Structures are given as structure tokens and as C-alpha cells.
Amino acid sequence: MNRVTKGYADGTRALDDVSLSLVRGLTYVLGPTGAGKSTLLNIIGARERPDQGTVCFGDTDGTVSPALLRKLAAYVPTDSRVPPPVPVQVALEHFAALHEPFIPRLRRARVEAQLRLVDLWDARSLRVGELTPAMQWRLMVAIALLDSPQLLLLDVPSHELDAAEFLALLDLVEHTADHRIVILATSNAHLIRDRCAQIVLLARGRVLRDGAADRCIDEFRGRVWEAHITPDAVPYMTHRHCVLSTQRVGDSVTLVVFADEQPGAGFVAIEPDLTHVYGYDLTVST
Numbered sequence: 498m499n500r501v502t503k504g505y506a507d508g509t510r511a512l513d514d515v516s517l518s519l520v521r522g523l524t525y526v527l528g529p530t531g532a533g534k535s536t537l538l539n540i541i542g543a544r545e546r547p548d549q550g551t552v553c554f555g556d557t558d559g560t561v562s563p564a565l566l567r568k569l570a571a572y573v574p575t576d577s578r579v580p581p582p583v584p585v586q587v588a589l590e591h592f593a594a595l596h597e598p599f600i601p602r603l604r605r606a607r608v609e610a611q612l613r614l615v616d617l618w619d620a621r622s623l624r625v626g627e628l629t630p631a632m633q634w635r636l637m638v639a640i641a642l643l644d645s646p647q648l649l650l651l652d653v654p655s656h657e658l659d660a661a662e663f664l665a666l667l668d669l670v671e672h673t674a675d676h677r678i679v680i681l682a683t684s685n686a687h688l689i690r691d692r693c694a695q696i697v698l699l700a701r702g703r704v705l706r707d708g709a710a711d712r713c714i715d716e717f718r719g720r721v722w723e724a725h726i727t728p729d730a731v732p733y734m735t736h737r738h739c740v741l742s743t744q745r746v747g748d749s750v751t752l753v754v755f756a757d758e759q760p761g762a763g764f765v766a767i768e769p770d771l772t773h774v775y776g777y778d779l780t781v782s783t
Contacts, residue, residue: 501550503536503702511536512547513702522694523674525710526682527775532699534682535575538650541680542572554648570648571641578633581626585617585636588625592640611639615669630654631662635669642673649679663688686775696771698778705778710771717769717777722756724764725749741776755780 498519503512511533526534539545540552543563552559552566559566579588589608597604612618615635625633634653641649651670658666667690670681674694683689689696691710698706706713721741726734728750731743738754745751753767754760755777 498541499551501540501547501552503540503545503547511702512540515550515702515704517697517704517707519678519680520694521676521678523671524678524680524695524697525689525693526680526697526699527684527686527689528699529684529779533702534699535652537699538572538652538680538682542570542648542650543567544572569646570650571644571646572650573637573641573652575652575654579625579636581624583625584621585623585625585628586612586621588636589639593643596643607643611642615639629662630657631666634658634666638669638673647677649673649677651679651681653681653683660688686772689771691771698775700779700782705782706774713774714769714771717755717773719766720755720757721753721767721769721773722760722764723751723753723767724761726752726763739777739780741773741780
């Protein structure tokens with residue numbers, strides 16, 4: 498993706514001069530609501546055309562041959578759903594028939610393998626409407642993987658999933674990322690993990706950070722500090738320091754700040770994670 502810009506009729510600029518080079522494995526696209534995550538996935542998957550810039554996958558130029566790029570990619574948008582009256586196995590068999598219409602035996606074996614992969618084999622007789630949001634998402638991933646896409650795009654509505662469901666989905670996604678590019682877009686910074694190939698932080702349509710997760714975290718070592726303060730000291734500390742987070746714990750507040758050196762008495766250095774990177778980038782970009 499090179500210098501991609503996308504705007505809409507209401508004047509919104511969803512993407513603003515975005516350039517990315519994606520690698521095989523799992524990439525997190527992280528940003529708040531309205532950051533441009535869904536638009537980014539739509540353009541990478543050739544569901545939308547950019548106003549400016551190019552999107553290439555190998556030798557395929559998606560801005561010239563969008564239909565060819567769509568054959569290489571599978572996209573699961575936020576609002577993906579299978580009709581609820583359909584049993585899980587029937588739903589997957591329907592989509593499998595689109596990819597393998599002539600050999601039923603191979604198709605049935607593929608459906609069983611996919612249901613076992615996403616841990617839905619025991620739920621195969623349930624109707625889709627009876628599945629939890631997390632199980633519905635696993636079904637959509639199974640459908641997306643039927644054609645063995647080289648590029649898998651997942652726009653995850655993290656507000657629909659509790660922490661355990663979200664982490665279970667990450668386990669599945671990480672497993673599918675061994676042999677393809679997988680891009681998972683979310684606003685849930687607190688649950689994403691650093692064992693990914695790449696992280697892209699977006700805000701207001703612009704890339705704030707793009708790189709390997711471990712390298713991003715390395716930049717913050719020795720620069721993230723924590724202290725326990727009284728609630729009435731929070732405004733002063735917020736004005737004085739680059740605050741990454743505050744959390745009320747009993748009668749005190751746990752304050753986490755970014756600073757090149759110890760910011761004051763009572764502060765101790767803590768191990769950084771991606772939530773600190775994300776919080777810092779959002780703070781300095783406003």
C-alpha cells in the first residue's frame with residue numbers, strides 16, 4: 498500500500514496518505530472508533546477503491562485489477578452474519594459447495610476439518626442463531642478459510658466479545674497466520690498480545706506507528722513509570738506528565754506515565770506492553 502488516501506462525501510478523510518508494507522503472519526491494526534480501520538481493510542481487500550495511491554499484493558495491483566485481488570483475499574467485516582435458521586454444518590457446507598461443487602466426499606472432509614479447526618465440531622447441529630458471538634465469529638473465519646486465501650482480513654467487533662472470547666479468537670487467528678498474511682483490526686488495546694509479526698496504530702486516518710511489536714516495546718523499556726497517588730493529585734500529575742493510564746484502586750490511584758527519566762519520588766519503572774505504546778501514541782498525536 499503506497500500513499501493511499503480515501504475520503505467520503507460528508508468530508509470525512511478516512512485514510513490520509515497511508516503507506517504500509519505487510520509481512521506474512523499476524524498484523525494488528527489498532528485504533529479508536531473512527532480511526533480508519535475498516536476503510537483500510539476494505540481497500541486492502543479491494544472492496545473499496547482509494548481516491549489516491551496504490552495497493553499491490555505481489556504482482557497484483559489491486560487498483561488496476563481489484564477482482565484478481567479479491568480472489569486472493571478473504572474479508573470478514575464487523576457485520577458479517579450467516580442466516581440464523583441455518584445449522585452450523587449446513588451453513589459451512591453451502592459455502593464449501595461454492596469452492597468444491599463436484600466432489601462431495603472431499604467437500605465433506607473439508608467441512609469437518611474446518612469445523613474442528615475452529616472448535617465448532619461439537620456445535621455442528623446448532624443453528625447459527627443459537628451460537629454465542631464468539632462462536633459466530635469462529636464460523637465466519639471457517640468460511641473465510643475455505644478457499645485458502647493468501648490474505649485474511651478480520652474486522653473484529655471487540656465490544657461483542659468478553660475477554661475470554663476475544664483471547665480464544667486470538668488463539669485461532671494466530672494459528673491461521675502461519676502461512677498467510679492475517680490482518681486483525683480492533684480497538685481493544687488491553688487484550689492484544691505482542692506475539693505478532695507487525696502492529697499498525699491508526700488515528701484519524703493516519704499511521705502513528707508501524708513495526709514489529711517487540712521492537713515497539715523495546716523503545717519503551719526504562720521509560721514507563723508507575724506510582725500510587727491520592728485522587729486529588731491526579732489533575733496536577735496529568736498536567737505535569739505524559740499520562741498513559743490512571744486506575745482507581747481503593748483510596749489511591751495507580752498512575753502510569755511515560756518519561757525518559759524517573760519522573761519523581763515514588764515512581765518505579767515497569768515492564769512496558771502494547772497498551773503503553775498505544776496510549777503514548779494517542780496522547781502525543783492529539
